[in-house]
Amino acid sequence: MSDHAESGSHAENTQSCHVHIVPVKVLIGVFLVLVALTVVTVEAAKYDTGELDVIVSMAIATVKASLVVFIFMHLWYDKPLNKIAFFISIIFAAFFLCMILLDSHAYDAYVKGFQQDKTPTVAPAATAPAPAAAPAPAEAVALPAKK
């Protein structure tokens, strides 16, 4: 802030704009931490920790993301409204993800069962670019009927 006061000393009333200025040392420090975390996440991925893998890599990514958001994007020093706006977007995205994950897992059994009944070899058909008219539309219609 003091930096700004010096350079903007001759600014008039309407010609002033008070913002937080991040020192260079902090910027470079954050960058070095980010690079270090990238190396850590690459190394961590080499060890097979099973289920934990996703959690570890996502946790590291979230730490990195927070650094970028709070320091590089100044959100830490920003108005509360901007913080709220950003976190609402994260909450809504998370909510959307949770709902579709919850639901697609719930009806996955129907889909798998249907595929086994109908087309036992669905995979190699993946190379056919144009979906054949025959089996494709049938699924959506048949699904509710199976219940």
Added chain:
Amino acid sequence: MNTAATTTTDEHADSHDHEHHDPRLAHHFDSHQQQFDTGKLGIWLFLVTEVLFFSGLFGFYAVYRSLHPEVFLYASQFLDTVLGAANTVVLLFSSLTMAWGVRCAQLGQTRGLLVCLVTTLACAAIFLGVKSFEYTEKAHHGLLWAGMYQSPEHHEADAAAAPAAEHGETAEHAHTAAADHGDESLFEKTKHTLSYMTTVLWVVIVLAGIAFGVFIKKPGKMTLATVAGCVLISAFGMMLGTYASIGYHHFGHAEKPTDEEIQMAETVPAEYAKQKEKVPEPALAGTFFSVYFCMTGLHAIHIIGGMIAISWLIVRTVHGAFTTYYFGAVDFVGLYWHLVDLIWIYLFPLLYLIN
């Protein structure tokens, strides 16, 4: 710098006039502070829409990864972690220079701002260069989205069937492989599209440059020279990225090739050739590449958008548009750029680091 001097004289001239004649203050705002805060809220809300825009793709990813984990495990081995990590660092560095640039703008350091913006632009171009190499390599091996996906196993069988094939004539292999599926023209077209991706990117950037020339109020020599400079930096950065990754690819994968490996390398991905015991390919392996191309493709489009915005900033900086009380545009483009970086921070482990 000359421009900085002009800026200060402008300020003094302005101070005699009525406040609304300040060309940097839109007529419906009372003060620069209000104008800045308004813009800041606007850009944050725009970032909100961007996050939700990408959330659709993350949903795509989450659903298919949780339902078919074996597909992601199998297919992600074909992505080059080193290139991905290098790209991450490049993008992080561009974020650093962007944040530094915002600092320079806030302090009125025009020259520092210019250096930072140019570095950011160059980093973005290097990122795209590496990306276009990766895309081309994937296309070369038929590792495309579900509708175009060609199994490496298929290539292998193909290579075994035609052992006399000469080195370097890979197009023919792909050709024969594709012909089996009866969608040769479509496959070839896709491959070419991706191979010439760099060209397309250049065209976009050149067009954007022309658009600058048209839209800038006083298209003088300086503007045109700056636009040309931005285009050159972008082109050079992309070439640097592409050739660096080609060099890395040859160095990394062709160290001690056996004859068999050389022959294989022409048709199948190196990762597949190196596999000690072949993991059976799961069904729907192409879905991973659908996710990969959708996510990184949309991200790349955002990078291009960012490059255009940064070039626009460079032009305005050269004209001395930014002062200690008017630097909103730099800050807002910076926020957008950091968000693009943020998305990559998540994309990298999600796509490249699956074990």
Added chain:
Amino acid sequence: MATVVDSSNPKSNFPIQYRELNYLNCSKGWKSWFFTLDHKRIGIMYLIGVTTSFFLGGLFAMLLRTELLSPSRILMGADSYNQMFTLHGAIMTFLVIIPGVPAAIGNIILPIMLGAKDVAFPRMNLGSFYLWMFGAFFFLAAIVLGGLDTGWTFYTPYSITTSTAVITALMGVFILGFSSIFTGLNFIVTIHTMRPPGMTWFKMPLFLWALYATALIQILATPVLGITGLLLIVERAFHIGIFDPALGGDPVLFQHFFWFYSHPAVYVMILPAMGVVSEVIAVHSRKHIFGYRFIAYSSIAIAAFGFLVWGHHMFVSGQSKVVAVVFSAITFSVSIPSAIKVFNWLTTMYKGSIHFTTAMCYGLSFIFIFTIGGLTGLFLATLATDVHLHDTYFVVAHFHYVMMGSSLVGLFAAVHHWWPKISGRMFNEYWGRIACLGVFMGFNLTFFPQFLLGTRGMPRRYYTYLPEFQNLHILSTMGAYLLGISSTLMVATLIYSIYHGKKAPANPWGGASLEWQCSSPPPGNNFDHPPLAGDPYVMESVVYNEEIGGYVPAECQGDNTGSVTASGDKEV
């Protein structure tokens, strides 16, 4: 009270009623319209575009209803019928109702209501209009390039396999989505940063609360529509296997993606109309709005609930049972804020001095129709009943009661309420009310029989039906014709007033919010000095003045000696 006082006649205390130089005539030539950054002009262009699309979509509706006069073929076969209802739905949804109140009326009124000179980002506002034009162009292109027969919902896998112009139409939807996002973004920022001195959040007119809630939905939901459209385009063009079951994709996932936007979008359509009705009922009942805070909060509550209920469109799509029960329960709770609004409007009218102006008539029609539309929604939210009623005319009637009968009637109310402000002319109340009666009767005659048809098992989207349904179908078609004629009459009355109507006073209805303080039509920059805002619903602050034919601030009424149609800045 900082009203704009007649500058040409220092003796007068009256606010300026009419200026020779206003936003409509302050600059001339097509460039001054097509490249304007003035929110009012952009709003007018939106209004013209929306009206044109409304008549195009209405024409399709007339053709559909004509075809349904008899079970046999009259005008078109099954395929053309499919295309016709798809285009009717897509045009009415994306081109008319969604931009109707927020982009057209909101653009004109919101900054004036805030006492601001313009919206926060005027260039983005103009860009948003051109995106709308561009999206509309893609829709027209889709009609030319082989039509569209997927229904406006683009359900997969049919939308992947059909040979019609799905990609073109989806491009249109994608672009229109961004137009909507930019409008919403502009409104949120404007309301946050440009409120005048004295206007706290709870002194904002309720129309602004409604627009704010709408804008929240536009910001948070529309991007998902954008990515859904994009993914479907990519799926159709490149076969990425996300929605296509032949490649291992998941069609139900598409429905989740689509309804995550499109259910909140229903509230993008209805919320602004509710805001309009809150204004209209209070002003024309000459009474302070009842339960201000409840109406304000209920707008936000509806927006919030709107995000949590999209699954009720998918009860029979193969969605899991747990999720269906959750969605059903939350859907019921949406009725709470909606009912709060209806009760508050009714209580506002209680013991008010109700003026049956055209705008008020539309407002009352809204309350009647919305109540039916809202309550029939509860039938569809009930899981067991929905299985019976799903994809029947009951659903068609329900959403027309809400989307057409409520949203569009709300738009009509808004246009009539603010027409003097927008055009500077008074329309003919007699013909306006006749048109309103026709719209009300025609609407109910069209869609009430469809409730009956639906409960008896008439499926939607069929171009033919069993003979026993014919009587009700004929009734419905007759109603549709009446509706078509009445809306034409409404537009004709308004257009006639532009050329032959008498000049409007600044405040013809006696509203107390800021937009009635500037002259009609407003000058280019709305207010010379930022006005001071008070409570927007104290109707006693203005009194009727015979001489002017409108309302003037109570403190000016004492010594009324000034000229009433003062000339503007030009002659000074």
